[in-house]
Amino acid sequence: MEGKIVLINGPVIKALHMQGFKMREMVMVGFKKLIGEIIILEGDFATIQVYEETSGLKIGEPIVSTGSPLSLKLGPGILGGIFDGIERPLKKINEISYGFIPEGIGLISLDEEKLWNVEIKVNIGDELKEGDIYASVQETNAIVHKIMVPPNVFGTVIDVKESGFYNIETTIVTLKQENKIYELKLYQYWPVRNPRPVKEKKSIFKPLVTGQRIIDIFFPLAKGGTCAIPGGFGTGKTMTQHQLAKWSDADIIVYIGCGERGNEMTEVLEDFPKLIDPRTNMPLMNRTVLIANTSNMPVAAREASIYTGITIAEYFRDMGYHVAIMADSTSRWAEALREISGRLEEMPAEEGYPAYLPSRIAEFYERAGYSTNLNGTEGSVTVIGAVSPAGGDFSEPVTQNTKRFVSAFLGLDKNLAYARHYPAINWLSSYSSYLPLLKEWYEENVAEDVIILREKMLKLLYEENQLLEIVKLVGEDVLPDDQRLIIETAKCLKSAFLQQNAYNDLDTYVPLNKQYKMLKVIESFYDKGSEAVKIGVPISVVANKDILEKIYKMKYNVPNNDFSLIDDLKKDIAEFFDKLIEKYRK
Template sequence: MVPWGVSGEIMEISSGSFTILETVARIKGPSGIVDISLRQEWPVRTSRRVQGKLPPLIPLITGQRVIDSLFPVAKGGTVAVPGPFGSGKTVVQHQLSKWADSDIVVYVGCGERGNEMTEILTTFPELQDPKSGKPLMERTILIANTSNMPVAAREASIYTGITIAEYYRDMGYGIALMADSTSRWAEALREISGRLEEMPGEEGYPAYLGRRLSEFYERSGNSKVFGTPERIGSITIVGAVSPPGGDISEPVSQNTLRVTRVFWALDSSLASRRHFPSINWLNSYSLYQSELLPWFSKNVSEKWPEIYRNSMSILQKESELQEVVQLVGYDALPDREKVVLDTARMIREDFLQQSAFDEIDQFCSMQKQYMMLQSILHLGEKEDEAVLKGASMNSIQQMKCRNMISRMKEVKDSDFQKYHDELREAIDTEITDVLRRL
């Protein structure tokens, strides 16, 4: 409880019950005697110091398949989540707040609607923390700054949230900070800058917008903190951006993308089709992928890098084939290309799509994710082999094991290994039957 910058000899320390303002200890330092209370004060716009930053080598497991498998974020990393109105930014952040592998969640509602904060207050106490078994609200801190509050408070809310996160990071905890939304914070900066009669920059935002955003995101990181015993804490920042009309070429989105290393591109067309999470797999990226692959290879499977590359390659090829389908139609495609489209459809609908309201599907462990993706790719490889030997896509599409692929989401983690083995056996058996009938 000794504040940063205070050192010396403990003159006295008290026991008993105290308020946060009462003196509990006195320390004699070079500048004299300092009274210590249970409260610490810190300027929110100044970052707290650490011994050093550590490389991002451990992923933040979220239980969301499209994130963990394709676009992972490291503990201590930074994420930008831009998207138009109604594309699911808040839903993604709520899911991360519920299921992310962090000790404490700091949720900053900056200039958002009051009903979103109300939803957290009503749903989180009913949810159970998978680690402790206690209500999720006990590890969640809310900074409520709705759109009807003063503009100066909105500008300070982001800094308040990151300073609280740093306070707990210095205790050795892993923090996930959800900033919803930095666009409203930037609008507050613009309004304050206008009242101060400062020279405006692009679209009226202050010329120092990029620097302020950089300072905020730079306070993230996986850090070795001061104190004994030796501790390591992390702050992972997930910042939502609400560009007007979904145009990410505007200043806030561009300055955010410049300093963050993960980009989850939310797609309103996916959201309108009820595809959750509505993260576009063609436009998104994660610059942590190469640094995290060794962790996945060691803790999930040695085949993980190969499965990841194959999955992304199939989704990319599907996008190219869709353009051909628009011109000549699906029936004109060769059967091998139909296999690619079929495998990509299974990846999209049976793996990437995930229900936030299903008790089993709302969280998916890494082992289950690996086996689901492995099963889909295994079926795709067997289909390709069968087509090369003369089988038709019509006969392949009538196989019953395809229904088992669709039901993978409904199987509990504890039962999935058995289900996975039965599914692979069914795939091999039915492909053999198709080839025998030729």
């Protein structure tokens, strides 16, 4: 079955004699056998998006069917790998063709020659159903790769290998189901645009603990949840995602560099292999997958890279792991949709984006979730997408449509970033809808009053924002002392708690219990200070420099495994104010 090219428009190809082909089928385009996907079928005509550079392609060259949709090879060798948008290994490509991806290199994927130490889990005569684990491979020091029966496959084991060293192409288990024979290897194929099936999607009840104070206490993320991190240029989107990748308590990280600048992606590719996993003291890459699709790579592959990443995440979720996927950035993905839509001559919607932009964004975030898998294990996919609105304008279509489909919104503020306040998450515009779902977990695992404390501190920040408007007009001196105390406490809260230093060993990651105790110290200062102000103690005395300095420095002085210094500081604050109140009452 062969078609013929009749039009070439960048990555969009039109072909004739295509009546035997299928929608979304993967095809080989031209004599170079470029990889493409059919996106429109009209009678004898088809429109194809090509995932490689099309320069040099000619009218009349053939289109050859592969018989399957764009699919990933899922098996040992994914972890620690660096792939392009359609799961081709960039390290291997670099060995074949140094410095660039050659045209027509084909769908090379996982290493087919490498031998893996396979532990067999089944015997002849066992009944297996979809999702069952029939073998395992210790893929890295951190992760055991569980080899599962693909969805929609089941039967009786009629042949099985012994435990030993095999490559991924070896048939490990043979299943028989009536007249059908299934040969199971160490990998399976899955079409990227189809969500992998689960037994049941569950309600969210566990937080994704990140060690970042403003996120964990003020705007918590959830395992199986969705989050958007929008921000203009230089506000720290990539740095925030790096911190989440390194410190969050997800088992596996999938990082998608989608349409980012080459120098930014180079920094990611150089930095990630050097990062040490705080759990194991081994390289973080042992539980990370990087998908690199820079802005100068073919635009169609950028559109596919998001689906490649989420499919890999779902595959590891099916093994019972908690996976966090970082997409940086979904704006570049939306721009790829816009470019392809323009070449297809579709009617543009708002700001030139296609009319189906909201549904595509929804489809992507919908694949997050906490679920019971086909094999009975529990796993989750948490999706954290960075959004890069032009000029930091949050009213543009990608940010607004993303906001509709995510439950946590961490808006980055350029004024905070320019003031070197990182993470530059604006506490006035950010929110998390997961708080009611996670309340019980926080009360059981942190403290009973942690949610009340959070609300109290946020209220202070809101009040301070209103007071600062008055201060701009008439100055701080005209405010009563109780309002000046709110400003002083909010200042303390911002510097001592919300601002976090990623380059300081103690401050880069903070356990939840320490976060709570730090917030209790600031609350103690405000409560005792309010008591003092009420009996007439001047704010200049209440805002004692020595006490405030100790509060500001606690994030650098208190070890993460011993909180006694925080308890001592709380006692010092109580003693200071008790003496002060006693003195002024006399």
